[in-house]
Each structure stands twice: as C-alpha cells, then as structure tokens.
Amino acid sequence: MAIVNGEKTAARSAPLTETSFIGWLHKNLFSSWINAILTVVSIYIIYVAVKGIWVWGVEEAVWVAENRRECFKISKDGACWAGVIQWLENIFYGRYPRPELWRVNLGGLLLVVWMAPLWLPRVKNKIFIGLSTVFLYPFLAGYLFAGGDKGIFMQVVVSGAIICLIGNTLHTIIGVFSGGGLPENLTRLLGKTDASDQNQRNTLLAILAAAFVVVFLLQMGWTVEVVPWTKWGGMFLTLVISGIGITSALPGGIILALGRRSRLPVIRVLSTSFIELFRSVPLITILFMATTMFPLFMPEGFVLNKLVQVTIAVCLFSACYMAETVRAGLQAIPMGQYEAAHTIGLGYWGTMGLVVMPQALKHMIPNIVGSFIGLLKDTTLVSIIGLFDILGMLRSISQDVPWRGLHKEPLLFGALLFFIICFIMSKYSRHLEVKLSAGANR
Amino acid sequence: MTTTEAQETQSQLASAASTEVIIELNQVNKWYGQFHVLKDIDLVVHKGERIVVCGPSGSGKSTLIRCINRLEETQQGDIIVDGMTLDKNLKNIDQIRSEVGMVFQSFNLFPHLSILENLTLGPIWVRKIPKVEARQLAMEYLERVKIPEQADKYPGQLSGGQQQRVAIARSLCMKPKIMLFDEPTSALDPEMIKEVLDVMVELADTGMTMIVVTHEMGFAKTIADRVIFMDEGEIVEQNEPHEFFNNPQSDRTQLFLSQILSH
C-alpha cells in the first residue's frame, strides 16, 4: 500500500528559542543552574574591571597639566595622560628635528599614495605597482628621511622613483575613471594608435627617457638637510625597521625555502643551516651580535652605523622565520600540481611562480600576517641596544624631570597603539583569506 | 625475439597509421630502489597510432607512460621522442614536455585559476602566444570538449567529467604531437565516463598519436590500433584489438582478460 501525503505543508516560522533575544539568552547563557551562576559571576567580574579602568583612565584622569605633581594635585587616583600628550611628538618621531618633521609625514603620505592603487578597482598592472613600491619607494623615502648629499646612484634612483610615482598616480587616475591605462592613453594622445607595436613601444620609451632627463635635472637642485640616524626615533623608527623587515622577509623567505627544498645538496645544506641557525637564537641575541660582530666582517675603515646593522639583523631573522612558513605552505601543494605544470612545458621557475607559489601563498596568508605582527612587536627589542624606538621613547618619559616616575600611562598608551595596528592587520588578513578563497572553493 | 624483429612486428601492427616513428623505447629498465618496475621495455609508436595499455594494478603502466615525458627518470635504455633523446639535458626536456600532452586520473587542474586561465597558461608562458590569441585558442578547444559556457568558472565548481574534459583541452591547447592518458576515467562516476570517452574518440578521429592506459575495454576495441598488455613490469603481449581480445596468446593475458571480462 502506498503512503501518500496529499496536503502541502505550509512554512512556519522558527521556534522562539531560535530567533528572539530572550530565547538566545536562555539557550546560550542560562541553559542550566550552573550556567546561570557562571554567567552572573562573569558579568560581575567584567563590570568591576571595566568600571575600574573607566574611572581611572577616563573619569578621574587628568588631560592637561604641566608636570606630574600637578596631575596629583588635580586628581589623586586618576591617570595622568597629560604627560603622554605632551610627549606625543616624541613618541611618534623621536628626536627628529621639529622643523624637518614634514619629511617624515611626506614619506608616509607618499607610501599611501603609492600603495593605494593596489586596493582600487579597475586599476591595471597592479603587479608592477606592487614591485615598484618594494624596489623604488624605499630609496625615495630613505633620502627624504636621511637627507644630505645625493651620490650619483641616489640621484638616479630618486629620479626613477619620482617618475614612477607620477606615472603610477596618472595611471591610477585614468584607470579609476576610464578603466584604461597610462600607456594606451599616451599613444592615443599622440595619435599613434594605428602604429606598429614596435613603433608604439619606442615612442613610449622616448617619452620615458625625456621624463627621466627632466626629472633628473630638476632633482639635482633639490637637497634636504642631513638628519643623522641617532635623531630618528619613536613610532617612526619602529615602522622603518619593521617595514624593511617585512618587505624583505617574503622574498628572502621564499628564496631560503626554495633553497631548502633544492635538489642541489650544497644549496640545500647552506639554506638549511642558515635557517636553523637564525631560528635557534633569540632575536635579542642576534641584535647584540649584529652590533658587535658585523664590524668584524667588514673591511677596515668601513663603518656601518648601528641602525643599518640592526636592520640587517632584523631582515635576516624575519626571512628565516618566513622561510619556514613558506616551506609549510609549499608542502600543502600536491605533487600532481607540479606534474601538471611540467606536462604543459613549464620549467622550474614557471611551475613555482605561476602554479605552486600562488596557491601556497594563499594557504600561508594567516601565518604570514601573523609573523608580520610578531615582527612589528619584536622590533621594540631594539630599544634594549640603545635605539630610541617607540618603546625607548615611552620609557624615557619617566626619566624626564617633570614626569619622573610616570610609567603606567605611557606603556598603556603604547599597548593601545600596538593593539590598534595589529588588530587591523589581523582583521585585514581574515578579510583577504575570505576574499581569496571565494574565487576557488575546492 | 630480437629487437629488430620486434620492431618489424610492431610496424606491421601499425598498418593503419603512418610508418613515421614518433616514440621509440630501446631496452628501457627502471628501478625504484631495489624494485625493478620496468624490465627491458621495447616499444615503437608510429605517428597517428592509437595504443591502449592494460594490465593488472601495479604492473608498471603508469610508470611506463610517465617515462615518455620524463616525469620519471629511467636508469637504462634510450627513449627517443619525436627525434629527441631524453637525457639529463633540461632544455630538451621542457621542449619534449610541451609536445607531449598528458591527462591524469585526478585531473590536476590548477584550482587557483579559472578554466580559461588554466587553458591559456601554457600557450602564453611556454609558447609565448599573445593573450588574445591564446584566449581564442582556448575557447576553440573548450568548444571541442563541449563546455565553452564554463570558461569563467573555477575547477572546484565543475563536475568530475567536466574537469577531465577541461584537462584534455588544457593539454590540447599546447598543440601536442602526442597525448598520454593515465586512466582518465577511473576517478569518474559511470554517467560521466561516457562524456570523457566521447571526447577521446573524437580526438582519435583527428589522427592524434595517443597512448591510453585504461580498463575501458569497449573503448579499446573501438579506437585502438594496438593493445599492449603489461604484467610485472614487462610487455607480455601486444596485438591489434580484435585478435587481442578474441585470441590471446599468453596464459597471463588469458587470465587477465577472463578476470576483467567475467562481469
């Protein structure tokens, strides 16, 4: 006998436990007696803690005062933010000469302008823009920050960087508004759209060369005053060191990881021992060694300043950690991908660059961003060997006569700064992960 | 049988195809450590010939065809593909690989690229064809495997049969002279097997040189010029399909055929 359900079942709304707020509360927080007690106790603890911090940090806090004693006079058990506020410039720029601060700000602004196209829709040739950020921006920024006489090398790279910056910006504006690119529009402007590829390319190269000459001549007359590295400090210094570390970590890490998997024994052993050496020594030791040992390897009379030594050490350290992250990512790629790439005729570099790395990097994003965050925080160790990075600055507030003994507030402020930066980074990595995996859900 | 005699018999078998030799294996031996996978393999394949390789699991079929585009290295013997001897010279190898297409049991599409990008990767980066042309070429082949509408999807969004057809199209985009298939239908559900075999039959009709490892005996009967039976690393028997299935000579072949044809 057949069983037949003749009537259609109308859709009903979900039970209240699923949708209403009370239902949610009941299900998640008060589902049993023990749960209910735990919930109440936790809420009480959170309340007490938050209230304490709020009263100390905001309600009773002092925002304007001349020195610590005045703070105490105004409010006995509140935070003394006045000290931090007075030191804000120091915290961000260290002892960088105040009239020259615009250079630091301009450097930061240029970085934003340079990288913004990477996130804008409809802009083409993003890879080129990315590469130019890594290879040209640092020289321009480096000159801006350090100043002094430009050698011939610096003159050439700085001119190159300026042209690239102008080109990128025009390209981006054209891209966002019309969806095209700079090269096509230049050829169209010159009425050469119908010319042969060769002819078009030559015209573009000629324009580039002309632009280079003009910029080169203009920049010859432009110099900025020297600011010795000893004056660099605060957040600025932290970002410079960790920024260089971060940008060099990925290429360095990829090279080391490939070396470690190489079929040539010499390369493999060298990369492996290099990686293991740096990974088994704490960063602080490496930093001390860098400042005492690098000079031994350098030829007589060649003096590297401490900042350069420290930066090199941070780069090597971060590259070695990144190498292990990359290696783990590479191991997640099945052999079949290599074989398929080989069978369509791709060689080693083609296989790695077009097939394996793009997939591996996607798996690695959380770990990569994790090590970037770690590096940013680790960089504060340089304050121990006498550089005045942000941590050094925060701690020297308590040595300053008017603010003697002011420890808590600066450190809390620093913690908040780091938290904001790192939190944004990790949120962004989460977003990237979701975005990238949306394309190729396996 | 001496080598030359073997070659003569093979030439006779290849009557349907041209007499131009495109693949030649002479006394090829291969070991995995101490394990002797390929034993004294002699094989001559002519241009346009369609060969089906069968044999029990672990008999070395995959290893054999993977040697032809040097996904595996051999220790003894010569392999000559399209006039080029496979040796340690890497330039040679990339060139041979771009002329020998290969289709795997597990498809091995590139999951981070769209179907169209999967197809154009080789033409653009290896053959250095301009992007626009490469795209036209890719669309042409997608039409030939009957899934042009999937061009912008990603491999993960396609069914197994569709993925395998994309894999075939990806190889064809390189305009190979030889196509190797390693059990292209074994990972597929029955209803998808047919769509892949249909594409392969059409390909066979275009005169492509094909070496196919498969257990699809019906397919072997319809398209093969020659069936090769392997067991324990040796080529035990080879013959044209009608003879091979109706009148197997060696005991091992008879046993194998009785096992796979019994149901």
Ligand SMILES: Nc1ncnc2c1ncn2[C@@H]1O[C@H](COP(=O)(O)OP(=O)(O)OP(=O)(O)O)[C@@H](O)[C@H]1O
């Ligand atoms: N990388 C390897 N290392 C060691 N032994 C291997 C390796 N690859 C394959 N073998 C062995 O070589 C033999 C032949 O393998 P092959 O994959 O060529 O067999 P096959 O005929 O394709 O079998 P199947 O029908 O199961 O695919 C098997 O016994 C296998 O265990």
Ligand SMILES: [Mg+2]
């Ligand atoms: Mg096999």
